[in-house]
Amino acid sequence: MPNDAYITLKLPPMPYYIAAGLTEYIPGEQHPSRQNLGVFDLLWVIKGTLYIGEEDKEWEVNAGETLLLMPDRYHYSAKPCERETAFYWIHFDFKGEWAQHEADSASFPLPMRQAWENPYLIQLPQYAAPPEFKLAERHLSQLLACSVEHRRSVYWQEQQLFIELLGLLEERRDRSNSDSPAMKLASRTEAYIRQHYQSELTNAALAEAFHFHPNYIVRCMKEIYHCSPMEYLHQYRLEQAKLLLVKTEWSIAVIADQTGFRHAPYFSNCFKAYTGTSPLRYRKQFKP
Structure with a gap:
């Protein structure tokens, strides 16, 4: 059956x-x-x-x-x-x-x-x-x-x-016991990135946090999320920046710092490549 x-x-x-x-x-x-x-x-x-x-x-x-x-x-x-x-x-x-x-x-x-x-x-x-x-x-x-x-x-x-x-x-099994090793590690990595996205994160730091080789962590993330940990981190930071641009009046420099980019020019370049518009133009479209 x-x-x-x-x-x-x-x-x-x-x-x-x-x-x-x-x-x-x-x-x-x-x-x-x-x-x-x-x-x-x-x-x-x-x-x-x-x-x-x-x-x-x-x-x-x-x-x-x-x-x-x-x-x-x-x-x-x-x-x-x-x-x-x-x-x-x-x-x-x-x-x-x-x-x-x-x-x-x-x-x-x-x-x-x-x-x-x-x-x-x-x-x-x-x-x-x-x-x-x-x-x-x-x-x-x-x-x-x-x-x-x-x-x-x-x-x-x-x-x-x-x-x-x-x-x-919906599947009620204990996922900690039944999920694949790749799913377990990818889920832990995603949660860690979300918690520490404002900090300096590297593949080496993830490897130290989880006691796995960085190449294995990258492989698991690509299998489950179809992106590397650093790609996930980069996109997550930009999504958080989009929220801050709309919900706050913070300067671009402050938002860059709060989302882990640190330097405003680098943040602005990354944001434009991701959204097709500058941070200021993005913010203006939501203003009355």
Whole structure:
């Protein structure tokens, strides 16, 4: 039974709840075949076993397990139910970028946080047994109750319950034990850069902080973030400078110093190469 596929949603935008329901089958009944449904179909089996396939993969989804079906695939019953089976289903939409991939492969490079953005990657296992399934059941029953209410009165409650369900479903494993060595070190390096970007940082300083050879740290960062530590540092400093130009009246020299560039002419040259405009022109576009 395949269980190592993940679906990664690149935020923003956020996934959008559409509808939910509860389906019950007696022995001999089966899930209907569907093609190009156009929305994600998230199944939560609460009783029995659902035999279902998507393209060339098939699953036996037991009570306490979930399956996420893709919006652009062919879904079919692998065989009829052998005993009474019940499952909640949730239809949701997502207008952003998403990708399906194996557990050990990266669907997107992890994003650099831009000055005006807060990007995040939701990573959902396609087939899973969420450890907090009982809590999920309570959320699902509340969603079902909302479905018969006037939409305007329950809209925000529905969206909140749905997002909380995705939070329960998102990979809950202990990442410190399960992430690859490259992911662990790249994440630690990113956090260190964010904490110390105002200081003089070098590959040698990172190597001393983490007790790894600098070439290995560079390799891990390039694998996960698609850039070297110094490239990440340079871009992060410039993003912080963009915020300071808009949120403060500090001089260019002060901002250069506060973001680790130290010298205003060097900072201005780097900023123009990065944004296509000078720091002063960048600031002026936000002034009334």
